[in-house]
Amino acid sequence: MSGTTQELDARGLNCPLPILRAKKALNQLQSGQTLRIRATDPGSVKDFDAFCKSTGNELVSSEQNGGEYVFQIRKH
């Protein structure tokens, strides 16, 4: 189903775990579905940008909320 959002809690994890967990979660999704990731690693902002660019998935949003980073990735 398109538009479904899956949640991934990557808080407290450091490079490269948020990316690895996200990749694993994306594998379970179908094209068009969205993964919402919460992270605390400041490096994940650039990492998720680079990850999406090279995997062809769409980085729908990348926000900072206090000490937390929230990303939404739509599977390619």
Added chain:
Amino acid sequence: MPNAAEKLSGGISSELLQKHGAALDAWFDERFAKKLKEVEDTKTPSLAIIATKGTMDWAYPPFILASTASALGWDVSVFFTFYGLELLRKELNLEVSPLGNPGMPMKMPFGPEWFQGINWNIPNAVMAGVPGFEKLATTLMKKTVRNNGVATIQELRDVCVEVGVNLVACQMTVDLFGYKREDFIPEVRDWIGAASFLPIAQKSDVCLFI
């Protein structure tokens, strides 16, 4: 007798070339650039790593890079040779040594913040004389890793195995150090030598010696 220009341009007459040469060149350049980009865009990037170190700190770079590259969709091969073979053992028993490692900070991963901030400047010569110093350093490093939410080596290796990173081991080292193949994880894909790994490295976009 065909002239040189005709030979070079595959049958296009020199008269035609003279008339349209510049336009043909421009057409070719544009088309060539487009084709190149097409090839580049559809190509799966590849990474080849040569892992030669068997301590806990040196185990991180190959496994972090291999697992991340595979998450990016790259083809990844890691050739484990010499002490790097320790990273493929069924039971990982990696230690870290501050000896000969002057860049390694010695900080305590517990206690109040001011205490954790102290870099214990212990001379190498003193460390060498203290029995069990490496065990202590390893314990402290593991605690630091846990405190910071950094993956364990086991975790990163499991990811590599799960996503099918091509893990290959150096047969010569196995013979040299008297190891048995049963000592290592069954996911080792092949037992090879330099002559088999070099062609993999040659075709890879990124090749790293660690």
